[in-house]
Amino acid sequence: MFFQSLAQRIFFFLIAALLLVTTGKDWYDFYTCDAVGQCLSDAGVLQLYTKFAMSFLLTALAFLATNRAFSPRDAKFLRIAFVFSLLADFCFSKLKILVPDAATMSTVLGIVFFMAFQTVLIYRHSRKSDSDSQFPKVYWLLAVVTLAAVILFATGVVGLTVATVLAYAAFVISSTVVGILAPRNGYYPVPNASLIRWGMVAFFFGDVLVGLSMLSGEDHSTVQAVSAVANNFIWWVYVPAQLMLIRGAVESEK
Structure with a gap:
């Protein structure tokens, strides 16, 4: 079983149930709205609640499952990461409900x-040992990219959302590469390294779907349809990615 304790299994099945509800409602809205952007947005309020609920449960599962982590330090980094993930999903879902006029800022x-x-x-995936506190060199590249994105926005070349997306692209690509390569250094047990590797690959493709879902076109257009379909598959990639990252921190069975 992917997760061992009864509490972990309950969380796992609750997430699965919410994913099914979300998917059913997403495709029902797609069928009834026929790729009309505003209609899909208005009809998708339930999904904002279910998606945040899944994010909350995933974060709780990260804290619960890592009580059996192969490394307490690795577990700490994973928990910190998932707190940021929860805050991100809060902005994407609950904040849009609480402050509907600030959609751009919430994004x-x-x-x-x-x-x-x-x-x-x-930082987590570039560790070579529990005592390793080396500053990842890729951070310098990310600092330069972030500064470039700020300059592009400040000079009016691109808007705030585009500048932020461009900067984030560098972060997720760098994190995916590190997640694929770094676990080979021997710090992570082989099963854990494999889970982290595939978790990061899945997360990357989930973000590709997010990017596609942000496309906007005329009602009933191909672009709008692609956006809606991509949106309906995001959590089918995102949830497994998060689960693999969580399980990658847990001590393997003997």
């Missing part, structure tokens, strides 16, 4: 929190 804040999430994961 930007959500992306910024996911940048923090990826920053912590880069």
